[in-house]
Amino acid sequence: MATFFGEVLSVYSRAVEEDDEDLDDENEDEQIHRAIEEKREVHIAWCPEVAQSLEGKLQCSELIIAVGTNAAGFLSAYVLNTESWDAVGHASLWNERSRGSSRQSIAPLPGEPACLFYRHRDNPAVLVCQSTCYIAEDQLFQWTEKVFGCLQKRGLSVMVLSDSPVAEYKTPDYLYGSAVPFLRSLKSSASKSQALCPALEQPNILTGLPAAVLSHCQVHQIPAVLYQCYTDVISPDSITMETYKPALLCLSKLVKVSEYIVEQGPKHFCSPLVTAKIKTT
């Protein structure tokens, strides 16, 4: 699409191109398609201890998924830093934006975009997933089916924390800068818990992994609540991470969490652990 100023923008189109079935008849193309499908397959690798207990399904009463660097950073700072967590698995997948995570058996390197699973030592029914890598549209269903396929559905509750740019938030009134970042919630029909922030208004849409997880929970009647944080900062930011604090109310009932006191300073800085005093509750 060309605009008045001459620049060319690629725009997302709702129209869907027709399949050209004639090409699929050729064996060579079939082989290529199969090879591409195999390359794009999602693999979930569990540590030996968990893999063994997967003969039956993994007992899990609470699955907490953080999608995005700020959601993952929040969990790292408030939940995972209490040293009672074991890394129990990771998801490896390849796509055009996540090229580094195709090594199935080797865990991702620290700082690399990844999808990591942690389990609480004292309460092994609590699982945390930090997802900072991009999962493509054609891989989302696989990811969801494979992860939830490992978990016992009975008694399972899901919480999703997700970052989103405020530019994608739709509201009839103009949103002033001081209102950002902010939290909105969305629950599956089976969830009876009280949401800790206003519900996401129509006509806003969720996309990506949060949408895939919530859709799965809605279809399979799993209680799930999503907390979506709309922020104007793309990089890791302590103010955005702190916006998820209402979720600590639920999390503190399951596991020990840290109370995080941030010293007064510039609004956006990228190393929250450096200047924070951590007080364990």
Add this chain to the structure above:
Amino acid sequence: MNWNADCEPGLILIHRFMYSSPELRLAVLQIRTPIIQTKSKKFCKLMVSWIKASGFSRTVLLSSSHAYQRDDQQLLGTPLRYLQTPSMQKVTGDRLKEMEWREMETVSTFPGVTDSEQRLYIPGGGATKGLFTDSCAEDIPLVVVLIFCSEGDNIPDAFTLLNHLNTWLHLVDAPAQMQPKWRIPASWRLLFGSGIPPALF
């Protein structure tokens, strides 16, 4: 026109939603997202076998096609087209022709070459052609009703398609020479973004 009353915050609607009306003996499957291209064939097969297993007396597939790919003939007259499977033809007979509906034209497999084979071509229609051809093969009574349209605000196209369908199925009563009053879903709000910053003016 009123916004749908179901526009309260927190209402969750996922990518495929099934609605049903026992009074109208009608079920509506709303597909809100594109089907991943590599899964399109599988999707068509699953849909067709589900339609068959469910025993629907007739199925209507509402769709669209790129307006910019019309040929010279298609540029004239109504942008609405239909297709029906042989099984559907047995049910409706010539009803749709009598209502002066236009059947979707086929295109030449090799444009410019005379006597070349004709084929069905629905650009921008997604799985429409796949669903139609599979329904023909499985003897499903199915009608495709589609509209030629362009990218952008498709709300008027949606109403045109729906009113056209209503002239056949009479889903909603309307006074003579007038269109029915449809309810607009909440998802149609703010199609072009949020409120404008006042400081812009």
